[in-house]
Amino acid sequence: MNKRISMLFTITAVAVMGATLFGSTYTQTQIAGQSLDMTQMDVDVIEQIHQMGGLQLVMPQAFAETDCGALADTGRNVVEFNLTGESVELPIMGGKTYNAMTFSGQVPGPTLRVTQGDVVQMTLSIPADEVTGHGNDMHASQMTALAFDSVNPGETSQYCYIAESAGVFKYHCSGVHLIGMDQHVFSGMYGIAIVDPANGYKKLMVEKTSGSGELDRQFYDADALEFQLQFNQLYLNEDGNYDAGAMFQHHNSATVVNGIQFGYVPNMLHNILLKGDANKNIFVAQPWNGLELEHMQSQLMYVENDQHVRLFIENHGNEPLYFHIVGEILDRVTQGNRVQSAATETWLLGGSQNMIVDLVFDEPGAYALVNHDYAAIYTGGIGLFVAGDPFGLNPRLIDAGILTDAVPSYAYALGNPSDAVPPMGANSIAHPAVNIHGLYTDDVVSEMKDAGMIPLWEVIPTLPPVP
Ligand SMILES: [Cu+2]
Secondary structure, three states: OOHHHHHHHHHHHHHHHHHHHHHHHHHHHHHOOOOOOHHHHHOOHHHHHHHHOOOOOOOOOOOOOOOHHHHHOOOOOEEEEEEEEEEEEEEEOOOEEEEEEEEOOEEOOOOEEEEOOOEEEEEEEOOOOOOOOEOOEEOOOOOOOOOOOOEOOOOEEEEEEEOOOOEEEEEEOOOEOOEOHHHHHHOOOEEEEEEEOOOOOOOEEEEEEOOOOOEEEEEEOOOEEEEEEEEEEEOEOOOOOEOHHHHHOOOOOEEEEOOEOOOEOOOHHHHHHHHOOOOOOOOOOOOOOOHHHHHHOOOOEEEOOOOEEEEEEEEOOOOOEEEEEOOOOEEEEEEOOEEEEEEEOEEEEOOOEEEEEEEEOOOOEEEEEEEOOHHHHHOOOEEEEEEOOOOOOHHHHHHOOOOOOOOOOOHHHHOEEHHHOOOOOOOEEOOOOEEOOOEEOHHHHHHHHHOOOEOHHHHHHHOOOOO
């Protein structure tokens, strides 16, 4: 064997050995559901690496436990953020379920909204019957990485930090001492914190041309109707379990927006209103169509024309997000508290990156938001905004007695989906109504009913027929 071939052989052998030793073990460890015993980690190094799945992540802990008492005495506003780590079964497209891991029974987890300079008091509780420990790495924090670790079942842990930087920030489970972090995140343990700028948002300037074609500038007040859109992927096997092998190869099984594939597309009611038949689909893909799906039935997002709309967008996934709205231009893109672009067609977000998009929908119509990666579009990365009254429904809804007067968006009749509506901030315009929509456990749904959000699946059958 000549030297070159011998060298190639050696490299190949090492690669094969590596795959055997690490790859397969990793998959088993991950899928088995996180029971790696850290007390066993003093064994020899190879065995240790073997147990961890071929990779020992040597990095500081994600955050330190800080003195919540001292921060509470500073006079700053303290915001409590309480989460529980819960494994539950949740639906996926096609009538199946998957073994989800959640913060507080929903995917994504609850959104935290604070103002720059506030103290966040984050408390993570893990129920005693939970199958694994969980942690929470909040990207909005900047802390010495010391004491905080994953929380064991039956225990609670707390840390505090000052939200110093404005913007959108992901939070996610950090696994059990970082092990299984990928499984926990892709199974649903992610969410966002919105940190509003201390001086509020800037007003929006949109360049247009006037009637005679001359350049004109229109200004919109900083107050806006707001939505949150969190993109991610699922990597599931046929049994609805996380498939680490698929993740390592970037072979996702679904693209999700706020946890759901095709969650913001027309449904049965829209079919009836526009086509006179519940079964005549308007859109190419309407998997979450019927009222029997309750809070999982797809819903649309409604905005007014000539209204300042603000979108908080996070890419939680492994794949890039090429965010685009079909038929619209992103009037302003902000990251952190800095404007990155204006009047742009598409903006790219890498993994764990975010932006705030400000825009105005000028004309009545239906506008699809997409990840303009075609593989993402056709696996669920698409949803619809409906601006104004493009279908002329106002007179029909008034005739039916559902509305008393013409309204500037269908949100006044149907509400906007709860999982796309962030908590209110100082520059938020209130949504006319909010309907219960999202990847929620039944407990979360009943809390939302108590909070006055609309269960459309109960309300719609009681409405008079629309002529
Ligand atoms: Cu976890």
